[in-house]
Amino acid sequence: MIAFALHGGAGAKAGRDYGREITHMKGLAKIARHNLHNGARALDVVTETVRSLEDSGLYVAGKGASPNAAGVFELDASLMNGTDRRAGAVAALAGYKNPVAIARAVMEKTPHVLLAGDGARQFAEAQGFETVADDYFTRAGAFESNYPPGTLAHGTVGCVCLDSYGDLAAATSTAGVFGKLPGRVGDTPIIGAGTWADDQAAISCTGQGEYFLRVQAAAQVAFRIGAGQGAFESAGQVLEQIARLGGEGGLIVVTRSGEVHAPFRSAGMKRAYFSGDGDIVSEAF
Secondary structure, eight states: OOEEEEEEEEOOOTTOOOHHHHHHHHHHHHHHHHHHHTTOOHHHHHHHHHHHHHHHSSSSSGGGOOOOTTSOOEEEEEEEETTTOOEEEEEEEESBSOHHHHHHHHHHHSSOSEEEHHHHHHHHHHTTOOBOOGGGOOOTTTTTOOSOTTSOOOOEEEEEEEOTTSOEEEEEEEOOSTTOOTTOOOSTTSBTTTEEEOSSEEEEEEEOHHHHHHHTHHHHHHHHHHTTOOHHHHHHHHHHHHHHHTOOEEEEEEETTOOEEOOEESSOEEEEEEETTSOOEEEOO
16 A cells, blocks of 8 residues: 655735646656655655755745745755655754755755754765755745734645555655744754655645644554554544644645545635545645
């Protein structure tokens, strides 16, 4: 059994044509299914899918980043391997192209889980990762803020996967909320809040990260599933907690049995998913 889901961020704006994004996401899902049928590992699939989302410039992550209030492009990313719960993350990283790849290097080449700010930059430099100048970034999400000025308008990408060996993994990447204060860190690079994978489920979140942090959204969904609650109900109840606090967003979840869900409490959420050889769904609302 294989299963897969990706998201290109909650907060899709009503009335906008997301045809390019829907086609792009469906293409990535097709690639993932081909690779999974040929023995690819879940951790590799989520890493490469999120890298492709970052590189596309279509979403508020990687190339599509928007700057913080000081005009600096600070990026966050994390990933987690469900089998052994190894994880890696970077936060407030400036000047580098693919934060998800650097997060994986943190997991594989250090004893740490999270590196932030200048420490993350120094590590990326030492590992030889590709640097980029400010003119690399496309500010993809500038049009998506359908909230009043000063609120937490946002964008994120993520991927979750069940491979043919029964292993689960998750990865998430973002440039954070628009106009954020320098050094702001949301849920994306925080294992348990924006990203989680264990032997039961893999989860990647998108939305107003401050609220996802306050309920430890990703891990809470997984722990509920591990305790026997259904995946759809678990995700829905966690999103309801966020909504009651005044936040909004969504998430993607894949379980070890191949269930896939992509619920959201927002205007829309760009997403694509499949389970087994079922149809690939790709949509924004």
